[in-house]
Amino acid sequence: MNSFVSAAAIGAKAEAAVDIIRLSDVRRRFGETPALDGISLTVRKGEIFGIIGRSGAGKSTLIRCLNGLERADSGEIHIDGRDIAGLAEQELQPLRRRIGMIFQHFNLLSAKTVEENIALPLKIEGVAKPERLQRARELLDLVGLSDKAKAYPASLSGGQKQRVGIARALAARPALLLSDEATSALDPETTRSILSLLKDINRKLGLTVVLITHEMEVIRSIADRVAVIDAGRIVEEGQVWSVFGNPQTAITRSLLGSIRPQLPEHITARLSAETGSEAILSVDLAGPEAQGALFADLSAALPHSFRLVHGGIDHIQNQPVARFFIAVPARDPRLQDQVAQFLTARSARVEVLGYDTDHA
Known part of the structure; x- marks a missing residue:
């Protein structure tokens, strides 16, 4: 020594x-x-x-x-x-x-x-x-x-x-x-x-x-x-x-924008504050929930309620951290709230970024 x-x-x-x-x-x-x-x-x-x-x-x-x-x-x-x-x-x-x-x-x-x-x-x-x-x-x-x-x-x-x-x-x-x-x-x-x-x-x-x-x-x-x-x-x-x-x-x-997944620019550019076929949500998770069966559970609870648009999982201090972007059909306003409530109950932070005006 x-x-x-x-x-x-x-x-x-x-x-x-x-x-x-x-x-x-x-x-x-x-x-x-x-x-x-x-x-x-x-x-x-x-x-x-x-x-x-x-x-x-x-x-x-x-x-x-x-x-x-x-x-x-x-x-x-x-x-x-x-x-x-x-x-x-x-x-x-x-x-x-x-x-x-x-x-x-x-x-x-x-x-x-x-x-x-x-x-x-x-x-x-x-x-x-x-x-x-x-x-x-x-x-x-x-x-x-x-x-x-x-x-x-x-x-x-x-x-x-x-x-x-x-x-x-x-x-x-x-x-x-x-x-x-x-x-x-x-x-x-x-x-x-x-x-x-x-x-x-x-x-x-x-x-x-x-x-x-x-x-x-x-x-x-x-x-x-x-x-x-x-x-x-x-x-x-x-x-x-x-x-x-x-x-x-x-x-x-x-500050973390450069090292966390961001919504692709071509999608961001077409977001509207009020109209569109889908609501785009960001989902932030840290800890065990970040690599659990979160989206499988969401699909089981609310069938056909969303699609995964972008995102990924990283590991910091041996802990999983994740950020995902999902699209939820906007035809039923209640569905967006149900998805957000489901994710929030599992320790996710959910934010509505806007509405996709081009997705069919």
Whole structure:
């Protein structure tokens, strides 16, 4: 076992119920604009927690409040058991060493070698050179760059630079790792490798990771829980499979549009709000019902009541999630209600999208 995998880290999973972050009614305004408007959430030790939202939703302000770079106007911000909201700058310094940061654009020093970049936080702390270089070598091994210790950032690919950034963030053995759009500048293949590395670090070290991102696939791939932020407020929160499989708010459904089945455009284009031969319904499911005999049961209960138009089943966190589009004959208004009631009773979220004007 590598020396940096401490006994405390091994035991971190056993402490998973303990909150490492707890925010209560956090508010921050810039002039008349509320950047954070009553944020309350908790992140447990050892989990990977995702925060998603559009640009300007408040994600960057939130992460700056978490590491003490931004001061909240009101509310409580507990990090690793301590309320940091009222701490003086001098008191914040030791706390910041408990928080590792990885950034979208790496923030490496071009004049320093890879190992010097990684060891820099330890140098600032006053750690002796042999010890900090030993730590740098351990971390280079962890992130798969053992042969790049003497290289300079200019010679590295984007993915390698981000691995160095991750290693540097881990140098001081933080209790919390914050990732601020860390994969946004990377291609899809490199993004997958970085996410796999973060998942591996979380598993090996028991390290809590908070991902701030607008990329839904990032959250889908590795997060345990997710919060959706919009206009400075948390509008939805829960297990990733549950939120992605059955989103409750319009903003969440919009954000997930790129990774969830969508009604084909040629059908959407001919939908009417009031007239048509068929009503088109979207059906969202998450959990066991998503791969059960739902539609067979529906056909048995209401023969000839629908046809499947589009959709599919995915698996997130080993849980099935599904989205289907079905067409229900519009000749009998009661039939549409009966179908919706049947599906809703089986934990589906059903929405009438419109009426197909062309289907015969």
